[in-house]
Each structure stands twice: as C-alpha cells, then as structure tokens.
Amino acid sequence: MSGCDPAYISKESLSNIRSIEVDTHVAVPEAPQVDGPITTTEALLGYQPANIGRSFGRYMKAHGIDVDQIVVREFRRQLMEQGRFELRKGGDATLKLEVGPSYGFRMPAFYIGNQRKVLLTVAATLMSKDSTVIWKQQDSTIFYPNLTTEISVHALLADSDFVERSLEEASCVLAYLLLSKLYPMPLPPVVSSVDSRGESREVLLHIPACDPR
Numbered sequence: 549m550s551g552c553d554p555a556y557i558s559k560e561s562l563s564n565i566r567s568i569e570v571d572t573h574v575a576v577p578e579a580p581q582v583d584g585p586i587t588t589t590e591a592l593l594g595y596q597p598a599n600i601g602r603s604f605g606r607y608m609k610a611h612g613i614d615v616d617q618i619v620v621r622e623f624r625r626q627l628m629e630q631g632r633f634e635l636r637k638g639g640d641a642t643l644k645l646e647v648g649p650s651y652g653f654r655m656p657a658f659y660i661g662n663q664r665k666v667l668l669t670v671a672a673t674l675m676s677k678d679s680t681v682i683w684k685q686q687d688s689t690i691f692y693p694n695l696t697t698e699i700s701v702h703a704l705l706a707d708s709d710f711v712e713r714s715l716e717e718a719s720c721v722l723a724y725l726l727l728s729k730l731y732p733m734p735l736p737p738v739v740s741s742v743d744s745r746g747e748s749r750e751v752l753l754h755i756p757a758c759d760p761r
Contacts, residue, residue, distance in 0.1 A: 561682060562731060567639035570624050574616035574645045579605040580652035583664060585701050591660040601652055611708035615715055619645055619670060622719035626727055641682060646671040653704060656693065664701045665693060668718040672726045685729050687722050695721045695755060720758035
C-alpha cells in the first residue's frame with residue numbers, strides 16, 4: 549500500500565534510541581508543480597492545465613507558507629503524540645527529512661476539471677550521532693488518494709489558508725505512515741477495493757489524527 553516496503557529497526561538498535569531530534573533543515577524542490585485552472589471547453593478539447601508552479605511558489609512565499617517547516621512541524625507533532633521517543637535537541641538519533649522529487653497540487657487521475665489533490669513525497673532518514681544511517685524510508689500521497697482532501701484550484705488561489713491546511717494534512721498523513729514503519733504501531737482499517745482494471749487492492753480508510761484542522 550505504499551511506495552516502499554516496510555522496514556523496521558531491530559529491537560536491539562531501537563532500544564538504544566530514547567530520544568530523537570528532528571532536523572529543521574529540509575531539502576525542498578525549487579518550485580511546486582501545480583496544475584492551473586482550465587475551462588470546460590479546454591477540457592472537452594483535450595487540453596491539459598498549464599503548470600503554474602513558479603507563480604504559485606511566489607504566492608506561497610508571499611503568504612509565509614513554507615512546506616519545509618510544515619513537514620517538520622507535522623513530524624514533530626506525530627512523534628510527540630505517539631510518545632515512543634522523547635523529542636529533544638541533541639537526541640540519541642536525528643531524523644532528517646527531504647521533500648521531493650516533487651510536491652504541489654495536481655489534477656486527480658481520470659479526472660477532467662479544476663479539482664486538485666495535494667501531491668507530497670517525503671523521504672525520512674534516521675541517523676545516529678556518528679552519522680550512520682539507521683533507517684531510511686520514503687512515501688508519497690500519490691499512493692493514498694483517499695487520505696487527502698480534494699479541493700478546487702480556484703479555492704487554492706483565492707485563499708492561502710486552503711494551501712497551508714492541505715499541505716499540513718498531507719504532511720500529517722506521511723508522518724503517520726512513515727513513523728509506523730519506523731516501529732510497529734496500529735494502522736487505520738483497510739477495505740478491499742477493485743480498481744479500473746478489475747484488480748483487487750487494499751485501501752486505507754482514514755487517519756483521524758490528520759483531519760484538516
């Protein structure tokens with residue numbers, strides 16, 4: 549159900565980690581990828597929306613929306629709420645985060661119009677004090693389309709609060725799922741779903757902790 553196979557730290561290694569520091573320096577692509585507005589006529593003629601990522605990035609900057617700090621904030625929140633490790637500066641291990649290769653707001657698959665889904669990919673790496681990589685995983689919201697809220701591109705462009713809340717929701721989802729691979733913890737319930745090719749697959753239903761606030 550994800551972009552990577554689950555990988556857990558051994559019990560021996562995990563027992564030596566009692567505290568974690570989250571590195572606030574997060575690598576982020578230069579600009580988001582955002583599918584801009586498209587008219588009904590253009591959609592019917594088969595046109596694809598233009599990528600307005602660079603102007604959208606300037607819009608985010610003007611409103612103080614920093615995806616790197618949103619990701620850090622949500623990972624810290626999930627670590628505190630789950631309570632498995634103490635969260636402090638100079639911890640036994642450091643969690644380094646990276647956004648990419650892309651993020652933004654894209655047209656949902658098999659959809660024509662102005663509704664958009666947040667796209668976010670995060671790589672998480674846990675490193676010891678001597679910079680040894682203890683654990684590394686990556687995941688993306690592209691694998692969980694039902695766990696993020698669909699929103700109109702017009703709403704995103706009209707109110708920056710929607711942009712921030714959407715990125716918070718996506719960051720929360722990935723923090724929850726990635727940390728569940730760091731150490732075993734209950735995942736939300738799943739249901740079997742049949743895709744467009746008639747193949748059955750399991751789909752996560754809901755992560756209450758990540759409801760838009």
